[in-house]
Amino acid sequence: xxxxxxxxxxxxxxxxxxxxxxxxxxxxxxxxxxxxxxxxxxxxxxxxxxxxxxxxxxxxxxxxxxxxxxxxxxxxxxxxxxxxxxxxxxxxxxxxxxxxxxxxxxxxxxxxxxxxxxxxxxxxxxxxxxxxxxxxxxxxxxxxxxxxxxxxxxxxxxxxxxxxxxxxxxxxxxxxxxxxxxxxxxxxxxxxxxxxxxxxxxxxxxxxxxxxxxxxxxxxxxxxxxxxxxxxxxxxxxxxxxxxxxxxxxxxxxxxxxxxxxxxxxxxxxxxxxxxxxxxxxxxxxxxxxxxxxxxxxxxxxxxxxxxxxxxxxx
Amino acid sequence: xxxxxxxxxxxxxxxxxxxxxxxxxxxxxxxxxxxxxxxxxxxxxxxxxxxxxxxxxxxxxxxxxxxxxxxxxxxxxxxxxxxxxxxxxxxxxxxxxxxxxxxxxxxxxxxxxxxxxxxxxxxxxxxxxxxxxxxxxxxxxxxxxxxxxxxxxxxxxxxxxxxxxxxxxxxxxxxxxxxxxxxxxxxxxxxxxxxxxxxxxxxxxxxxxxxxxxxxxxxxxxxxxxxxxxxxxxxxxxxxxxxxxxxxxxxxxxxxxxxxxxxxxxxxxxxxxxxxxxxxxxxxxxxxxxxxxxxxxxxxxxxxxxxxxxxxxxxxxxxxxxxxxxxxxxxxxxxxxxxxxxxxxxxxxxxxxxxxxxxxxxxxxxxxx
Numbered sequence: 001x002x003x004x005x006x007x008x009x010x011x012x013x014x015x016x017x018x019x020x021x022x023x024x025x026x027x028x029x030x031x032x033x034x035x036x037x038x039x040x041x042x043x044x045x046x047x048x049x050x051x052x053x054x055x056x057x058x059x060x061x062x063x064x065x066x067x068x069x070x071x072x073x074x075x076x077x078x079x080x081x082x083x084x085x086x087x088x089x090x091x092x093x094x095x096x097x098x099x100x101x102x103x104x105x106x107x108x109x110x111x112x113x114x115x116x117x118x119x120x121x122x123x124x125x126x127x128x129x130x131x132x133x134x135x136x137x138x139x140x141x142x143x144x145x146x147x148x149x150x151x152x153x154x155x156x157x158x159x160x161x162x163x164x165x166x167x168x169x170x171x172x173x174x175x176x177x178x179x180x181x182x183x184x185x186x187x188x189x190x191x192x193x194x195x196x197x198x199x200x201x202x203x204x205x206x207x208x209x210x211x212x213x214x215x216x217x218x219x220x221x222x223x224x225x226x227x228x229x230x231x232x233x234x235x236x237x238x239x240x241x242x243x244x245x246x247x248x249x250x251x252x253x254x255x256x257x258x259x260x261x262x263x264x265x266x267x268x269x270x271x272x273x274x275x276x277x278x279x280x281x282x283x284x285x286x287x288x289x290x291x292x293x294x295x296x297x298x299x300x301x302x303x304x305x306x307x308x309x310x311x312x313x314x315x
Numbered sequence: 316x317x318x319x320x321x322x323x324x325x326x327x328x329x330x331x332x333x334x335x336x337x338x339x340x341x342x343x344x345x346x347x348x349x350x351x352x353x354x355x356x357x358x359x360x361x362x363x364x365x366x367x368x369x370x371x372x373x374x375x376x377x378x379x380x381x382x383x384x385x386x387x388x389x390x391x392x393x394x395x396x397x398x399x400x401x402x403x404x405x406x407x408x409x410x411x412x413x414x415x416x417x418x419x420x421x422x423x424x425x426x427x428x429x430x431x432x433x434x435x436x437x438x439x440x441x442x443x444x445x446x447x448x449x450x451x452x453x454x455x456x457x458x459x460x461x462x463x464x465x466x467x468x469x470x471x472x473x474x475x476x477x478x479x480x481x482x483x484x485x486x487x488x489x490x491x492x493x494x495x496x497x498x499x500x501x502x503x504x505x506x507x508x509x510x511x512x513x514x515x516x517x518x519x520x521x522x523x524x525x526x527x528x529x530x531x532x533x534x535x536x537x538x539x540x541x542x543x544x545x546x547x548x549x550x551x552x553x554x555x556x557x558x559x560x561x562x563x564x565x566x567x568x569x570x571x572x573x574x575x576x577x578x579x580x581x582x583x584x585x586x587x588x589x590x591x592x593x594x595x596x597x598x599x600x601x602x603x604x605x606x607x608x609x610x611x612x613x614x615x616x617x618x619x620x621x622x623x624x625x626x627x628x629x630x631x632x633x634x635x636x637x638x639x640x641x642x643x644x645x646x647x648x649x650x651x652x653x654x655x656x657x658x659x660x661x662x663x664x665x666x667x668x669x670x671x672x673x674x675x676x677x678x679x680x681x682x683x684x
Binding site for chain 1: 348352353413415464468469470471473474475477478479481482485486488489603604607610613614617649651652653654655656657658659661662664665666667668669
């Protein structure tokens with residue numbers, strides 16, 4: 001039982017960056033801009049947060065939280081490039097996203113070299129600590145999973161999922177944003193600026209991916225390296241597809257993908273799983289996403305206008 | 316002056332002007348970033364010259380060694396797989412498809428080449444072609460999956476190829492590790508009969524790793540050009556790329572063409588994997604992460620305007636930036652400036668429309684005068 005509980009706690013910790021980043025992808029794609037740059041934006045966020053923590057630690061209270069904000073801001077700033085290219089210049093959104101992913105490996109390590117004189121950031125200290133919350137941790141089952149040896153950032157994932165659901169489905173802004181991704185012409189005819197909605201979508205995606213990257217590095221690493229994110233952004237993209245572009249779906253998909261990663265680490269402790277190689281669990285989320293895409297292909301689940309440049313004159 | 320303006324404003328010239336402008340702007344951004352971070356951009360260009368020509372500008376007149384042919388050989392070692400992944404992405408582009416999966420296709424090609432070289436017992440004149448072709452076939456299979464899913468279920472090839480990159484990374488690593496004699500990082504050395512290595516080429520270039528892979532590359536470039544320009548199939552592919560609806564109306568099998576086009580694109584990447592194994596390294600490798608041949612291939616194809624000849628030029632350019640990286644480190648500049656320049660060039664290529672508008676403004680001014 002102990003093993004199961006610690007696996008579930010680790011699943012929550014592992015899933016947090018995936019869920020938050022895929023929420024970012026959700027805002028961008030709902031506004032009609034495909035964002036395969038999530039991976040790169042996570043790298044900017046992770047690098048920004050790690051660097052900020054190195055400098056902030058010891059001099060300000062709540063340093064890790066401030067560091068996360070720095071990471072968010074850095075990634076949001078970079079996402080403006082993607083927004084400008086895809087919205088103002090009608091660039092191919094896949095090319096633009098690829099460029100930002102490329103840029104991320106270059107810029108973060110270049111800056112690390114300039115600031116720290118090495119291919120990685122300095123090791124940071126004073127990051128988030130695993131905490132066991134008194135009283136709450138005594139609740140049977142739930143206490144062991146949600147309140148024992150856990151990072152406070154995990155709760156942020158749940159709060160953000162709720163907030164995203166509320167914003168997207170219960171506010172006029174959310175309605176407009178979703179409509180921009182489905183029928184931009186209808187939105188335009190109502191006097192709402194398609195450009196503005198899409199800018200907001202992309203910048204929110206940058207901020208959330210940056211937050212996801214920051215949380216990943218500050219909770220699972222001791223420094224930022226070029227390997228820190230290693231595909232988590234693409235897992236988040238997979239979670240977005242697997243979760244059918246819905247907040248609750250993303251949460252489920254993110255938790256599942258996190259669980260499959262933790263499962264691979266623990267697979268040796270279960271005799272019936274020992275025969276399956278680790279690589280099987282690593283590949284599982286990506287394989288499942290392809291399967292999900294095939295299953296969804298008959299229904300239209302993704303935003304209709306995502307990936308297409310908005311052309312006012314088009315019918 | 317007016318002649319230059321006319322030349323710039325002429326839309327016919329935009330096809331090659333835009334990539335050139337993007338390249339220049341990319342280098343400008345790289346130089347500016349270096350200046351802002353207290354480094355001298357001169358060192359960047361000195362590193363590039365040394366990577367391409369083997370000439371060490373810093374040593375001219377100092378009596379130290381100024382020329383080393385080894386760099387030229389290594390330069391082409393970098394260039395060869397880049398041209399092939401460039402062709403791969405370019406081929407899919409021609410059909411209006413986006414092949415982000417070159418990375419995974421390279422790995423599948425590399426794995427299958429390793430597997431055939433280590434397990435099949437044939438005399439050299441047959442084994443070597445078998446190794447290369449099996450690499451191409453494995454890449455083709457990995458490209459065919461997103462192609463057929465696109466054709467049958469209209470699933471986005473972008474997402475599927477991204478996912479297949481990771482599936483390819485993990486599965487090939489597992490199988491390479493399971494080959495007899497493999498360690499956790501590599502297989503045993505491949506038999507000499509399966510190698511593209513050449514003592515002659517190595518000797519000419521001061522013991523570089525230069526190998527006969529260039530023959531494979533040249534054949535691939537010719538095959539690309541021939542399929543696209545000289546066959547009905549190539550014509551249909553281009554036609555689908557320009558306008559899928561009209562092509563369907565004209566009776567072309569758009570879906571079948573999508574699947575085939577992705578398979579051929581995959582074959583080019585598979586070839587890149589095969590020459591890496593049988594030429595550059597001589598053994599199969601377990602990879603910790605992507606080596607970015609596929610992503611660089613996207614940049615190469617974009618620079619080259621998705622043509623065969625353009626991909627060669629793009630490969631030569633990006634190969635120079637890659638080959639210059641180790642030299643940059645000797646010159647005490649972060650090697651990552653090369654990646655920043657590549658990324659900037661891709662960003663400027665994506666800004667194609669913006670650059671076009673700027674070029675067209677040149678003419679407007681002239682008329683006003």
